[in-house]
Amino acid sequence: MPRPVPDIPNASMADIAFLLLVFFLVTTTVANDKGLSIQLPPPPEAMPPDMDIKIQERNLFKIQVNSFDNVLVEGNPFTGSPAELTDMIKKFVLNYGADPNSSDNPEKAIVSYKTDRGTSHKKFIEILDAIQAAYYQIYADNAGVTVKKWLDLSSDLNNPENRRLYDLGRKKRPDGSVEIPMALSIAEPTKIGGK
Numbered sequence: 001m002p003r004p005v006p007d008i009p010n011a012s013m014a015d016i017a018f019l020l021l022v023f024f025l026v027t028t029t030v031a032n033d034k035g036l037s038i039q040l041p042p043p044p045e046a047m048p049p050d051m052d053i054k055i056q057e058r059n060l061f062k063i064q065v066n067s068f069d070n071v072l073v074e075g076n077p078f079t080g081s082p083a084e085l086t087d088m089i090k091k092f093v094l095n096y097g098a099d100p101n102s103s104d105n106p107e108k109a110i111v112s113y114k115t116d117r118g119t120s121h122k123k124f125i126e127i128l129d130a131i132q133a134a135y136y137q138i139y140a141d142n143a144g145v146t147v148k149k150w151l152d153l154s155s156d157l158n159n160p161e162n163r164r165l166y167d168l169g170r171k172k173r174p175d176g177s178v179e180i181p182m183a184l185s186i187a188e189p190t191k192i193g194g195k
Helices: 013-027 082-093 121-143 147-153 160-170
Strands: 060-065 071-073 076-078 110-115 184-186
Touching: 060 082, 060 121, 071 082, 082 110, 082 121, 110 121, 121 147, 121 160, 121 184, 147 160
Parallel strands: 060 110, 110 184
Antiparallel strands: 060 071, 071 076
C-alpha cells in the first residue's frame, strides 16, 4: 500500500505575503534627489504671440562645448580653469557699457550655454557651476557677505535679515524687479558634430 503524500498547509500563505508586502512598503525609503535648481522658461504656448525679443549681440556671452569637451568662449578656444571662466562672466555681466564689446548692463546680460549630445556630464556640470559661481560671487559682493553665507541665505528667506541681504545682493527694486538677474540660456544640445 503506497504511503500518502502529506499536504503542505497553505491557507495562511496569502496573509504572510500581504504582511511581507506591508513590511517592505513601510520600511523602504525612497531617494529624494534634488536635481538642478534651474528655473525653466514658460512653454512657447504661454508666451504672447506678438512678443518679438531683440537681443543685441554684445549682450550675449556665448559658451559652447563640443562632444570632445572642447570649450569655445565667445568663439575662441578656452583652455583655462573654471575660476577663469567665472571671472570672465563676472566682468561681462558687470560691464555697465564701459567696453563696447561687452554687455550694456547686468539686466540685459545673458550667458548662452550650448553643448553637443556627446558632451560629458562632468564637463557640462563644471561649466554650469562656473556660470552660477559668477552670479553668486556678484550677489555675495553686493550683499557684503561670503558666497557660502549668500547660498545659506536662500534657505530661510522668511528671516527679515536674510531677506534684506538677499534683496541687496540682487539689487531688488521697489517694484520687485532685480537689477542683476541670473540670465542663463541653456540651448538644446545639438547632435554630435553640430548636426
